[in-house]
Amino acid sequence: MPEAIRTAVRNHGGGHANHQFFWEILGPKAGHSPKGAIADAITKDFGSFERFQSLFADVAVKHFGSGWVFLVGNPSTGRLEIMSLPDQDSVLLHGKPGLLCCDVWEHAYYLKYRNRRPDYLMAWWNVVAWDVVDERLHDFMRETSQLQSPSSAAREEP
Ligand SMILES: [Fe+2]
Numbered sequence: 598m599p600e601a602i603r604t605a606v607r608n609h610g611g612g613h614a615n616h617q618f619f620w621e622i623l624g625p626k627a628g629h630s631p632k633g634a635i636a637d638a639i640t641k642d643f644g645s646f647e648r649f650q651s652l653f654a655d656v657a658v659k660h661f662g663s664g665w666v667f668l669v670g671n672p673s674t675g676r677l678e679i680m681s682l683p684d685q686d687s688v689l690l691h692g693k694p695g696l697l698c699c700d701v702w703e704h705a706y707y708l709k710y711r712n713r714r715p716d717y718l719m720a721w722w723n724v725v726a727w728d729v730v731d732e733r734l735h736d737f738m739r740e741t742s743q744l745q746s747p748s749s750a751a752r753e754e755p
Pocket of ligand 1: 616700702704705
């Protein structure tokens with residue numbers, strides 16, 4: 598990509614990708630606790646859903662300035678991780694598929710919550726569509742198992 602447009606693409610392209618993702622994981626079927634595979638994966642990798650919420654909120658509250666907090670899948674370990682990114686950076690830059698994300702730019706909450714980011718985060722859990730997050734986890738698991746399957750490993754041998 599030409600140097601002259603790299604920053605603009607990173608900011609505007611990342612902003613588009615992040616917001617599209619954000620609107621997809623919020624929805625009318627939201628407000629419940631995770632069920633099925635996503636609930637099991639969160640418990641396995643973070644201890645419990647409550648502990649995951651606490652860790653995610655802690656990263657989001659402490660994030661300096663504008664940015665995003667993501668729950669991602671790490672393809673090399675198969676585990677879930679919490680990742681915070683500055684400005685409009687995308688998880689696509691890090692090769693870790695996003696499962697869930699929260700916009701922590703002030704524009705996401707200042708009209709209703711002023712400077713109270715922790716209150717916004719508390720309310721945000723009520724609109725997370727866990728069924729969509731679960732679909733994203735299944736995509737991640739499918740892609741990771743293809744990467745690590747014996748047939749693909751055999752193809753990589755000389
Ligand atoms: Fe935003």
